[in-house]
Amino acid sequence: MYDVAQIRRDFPILSREVNGKPLVYLDNGASAQKPQVVIDAITRGYAEEYANVHRGLHYLSNLATEKYEGVRDVIARFLGAPDPQEIVYTTGTTMGINLVAYGWAMPNLQAGDEIVLSVMEHHANIVPWHFLRERMGVTIKWVDVDSTGYLNPQKVIDAIGPKTRLIAITHLSNVLGTVVDVKTICHAARERGVATLVDGSQGAVHMPVDVADIGCDFYAITGHKLYGPSASGAIYIRRERMDQMQPFMGGGDMIREVHKDSITWNDPPMKFEAGTPGIVQQIGLGVALDYMMGLGMENIAAHETRLRDYARARLDGLNWISVQGTTPDKAAIFSFTMDGAAHAHDLSTILDKKGVAVRAGQHCTGPLMEHMGLTATCRASFGLYNTEAEVDSLVDALELAHDLFG
Amino acid sequence: MAQQAFEDVVEDFEFLDDWEDRYRMVIEMGKAMEPLPDALKVPATKVEGCASQVWLHPRIADGTFHFEGDSDALIVRGLIAVLLRLYDGLPVSEVPRVDARAELARLGLTEALSAQRSNGLRAMIERIRTEAANAA
Numbered sequence: 001m002y003d004v005a006q007i008r009r010d011f012p013i014l015s016r017e018v019n020g021k022p023l024v025y026l027d028n029g030a031s032a033q034k035p036q037v038v039i040d041a042i043t044r045g046y047a048e049e050y051a052n053v054h055r056g057l058h059y060l061s062n063l064a065t066e067k068y069e070g071v072r073d074v075i076a077r078f079l080g081a082p083d084p085q086e087i088v089y090t091t092g093t094t095m096g097i098n099l100v101a102y103g104w105a106m107p108n109l110q111a112g113d114e115i116v117l118s119v120m121e122h123h124a125n126i127v128p129w130h131f132l133r134e135r136m137g138v139t140i141k142w143v144d145v146d147s148t149g150y151l152n153p154q155k156v157i158d159a160i161g162p163k164t165r166l167i168a169i170t171h172l173s174n175v176l177g178t179v180v181d182v183k184t185i186c187h188a189a190r191e192r193g194v195a196t197l198v199d200g201s202q203g204a205v206h207m208p209v210d211v212a213d214i215g216c217d218f219y220a221i222t223g224h225k226l227y228g229p230s231a232s233g234a235i236y237i238r239r240e241r242m243d244q245m246q247p248f249m250g251g252g253d254m255i256r257e258v259h260k261d262s263i264t265w266n267d268p269p270m271k272f273e274a275g276t277p278g279i280v281q282q283i284g285l286g287v288a289l290d291y292m293m294g295l296g297m298e299n300i301a302a303h304e305t306r307l308r309d310y311a312r313a314r315l316d317g318l319n320w321i322s323v324q325g326t327t328p329d330k331a332a333i334f335s336f337t338m339d340g341a342a343h344a345h346d347l348s349t350i351l352d353k354k355g356v357a358v359r360a361g362q363h364c365t366g367p368l369m370e371h372m373g374l375t376a377t378c379r380a381s382f383g384l385y386n387t388e389a390e391v392d393s394l395v396d397a398l399e400l401a402h403d404l405f406g
Numbered sequence: 407m408a409q410q411a412f413e414d415v416v417e418d419f420e421f422l423d424d425w426e427d428r429y430r431m432v433i434e435m436g437k438a439m440e441p442l443p444d445a446l447k448v449p450a451t452k453v454e455g456c457a458s459q460v461w462l463h464p465r466i467a468d469g470t471f472h473f474e475g476d477s478d479a480l481i482v483r484g485l486i487a488v489l490l491r492l493y494d495g496l497p498v499s500e501v502p503r504v505d506a507r508a509e510l511a512r513l514g515l516t517e518a519l520s521a522q523r524s525n526g527l528r529a530m531i532e533r534i535r536t537e538a539a540n541a542a
Contacts (some may be wrong), residue, residue: 343482346456346480375478405433
């Protein structure tokens with residue numbers, strides 16, 4: 001039994017008001033709220049269990065190290081990774097993808113090699129590849145989505161040529177809600193010796209993930225969208241790819257020995273984790289993932305599917321709203337525009353006055369916006385604690401906006 | 407006291423007691439405002455730092471400050487129409503003396519300035535002041 005009323009009580013911020021109205025938080029795609037257990041873990045981490053990790057031999061350092069390192073097991077379980085040593089800590093997906101760009105792609109690709117991206121990638125999965133295009137002469141090949149936002153996996157596979165070295169693709173579009181069949185893509189790529197990176201920023205939040213089943217080489221997640229602390233995160237890196245990587249950032253912890261004229265690296269994953277990390281953030285992420293797994297990823301997905309169906313039906317009832325992304329199995333993420341002259345920022349301003357938090361703008365997806373011929377949309381993105389009553393609040397606020405701008 | 411055009415707006419707003427009606431009025435003012443010709447929507451008139459697109463085209467003649475403006479967002483267009491009442495027709499030397507924040511507070515629109523940095527109202531006011539200072 002998925003008791004959403006009970007779950008909402010786990011998130012203290014959900015009981016606050018905004019602009020004199022109960023908060024209706026529908027900006028989960030940008031960042032999710034935190035349950036009390038995560039907040040408590042952060043407080044306890046600093047109040048009772050804090051020291052630097054991997055350094056001191058004293059009690060607190062050992063305790064913090066044990067807690068911090070233990071999160072690797074939690075993340076491996078969350079992602080279905082066979083070995084916790086294939087989990088590299090990051091500050092989020094952006095850092096994870098940059099690690100792959102600098103640590104794997106730069107030493108292994110050369111001018112003329114190709115990277116395949118879908119047109120609906122987030123800038124975090126575009127800009128690092130532009131670096132390679134600008135600095136090394138690597139070519140980016142784009143695969144379009146159709147008018148419903150569907151990405152045909154065969155079109156991605158067909159884009160693989162003799163020069164293709166990497167396919168970097170989202171698991172779930174942050175704008176359209178499209179779920180990508182990454183398993184089909186990754187298996188076909190593996191057969192052809194092409195590396196695969198899956199941007200799991202959104203995907204891991206809304207459905208069970210099993211990287212072994214998907215068959216990807218890299219799977220990046222970001223903690224703050226997973227109900228965990230900001231600047232926490234991880235990337236799964238398949239062992240064979242890890243062996244092909246050079247360190248990305250240099251500093252403490254990632255080395256074994258440093259001399260004036262030589263250096264030896266620490267073993268992976270620490271080889272890729274330079275400097276004092278976000279210790280407490282990462283411990284908080286472990287608690288957040290345990291919280292999600294405690295609810296059950298299947299149960300969360302089922303709840304959000306119900307929300308999606310209800311939201312889709314209600315938004316379909318507003319004939320002056322156009323929703324972008326209409327694949328039948330999409331996630332509960334709704335980008336929309338209002339017919340007429342109102343800008344997405346106009347809409348979000350009125351929704352905000354009614355306590356409804358949505359995002360308006362390009363959503364860090366310039367190429368997708370160009371593809372859709374839009375400059376901005378509003379986006380309502382649902383999470384594990386949202387309710388059908390909140391869908392109603394969204395629709396009521398939209399009706400007011402329509403009345404005001406109409 | 408601001409100039410009469412703005413005082414008239416203040417008077418209109420006095421009868422509006424909730425935010426919906428105030429926003430409705432701002433939106434109506436924006437809709438009623440002459441659009442900026444496309445030929446003037448160029449990089450030189452574009453105001454950076456706004457979430458939506460905003461253009462301001464100042465015209466200074468005989469020491470008097472005039473401007474036209476536009477935006478692709480209706481609320482921002484309305485706020486430009488309000489600023490027009492506040493600044494258009496003032497002697498250039500008086501433009502910097504206008505306390506825009508205090509004047510907008512009289513309309514119950516302070517949150518348009520404070521909470522919503524990104525709507526570009528601040529950037530617009532800054533641009534108006536800079537243009538006037540450059541002409542003075």
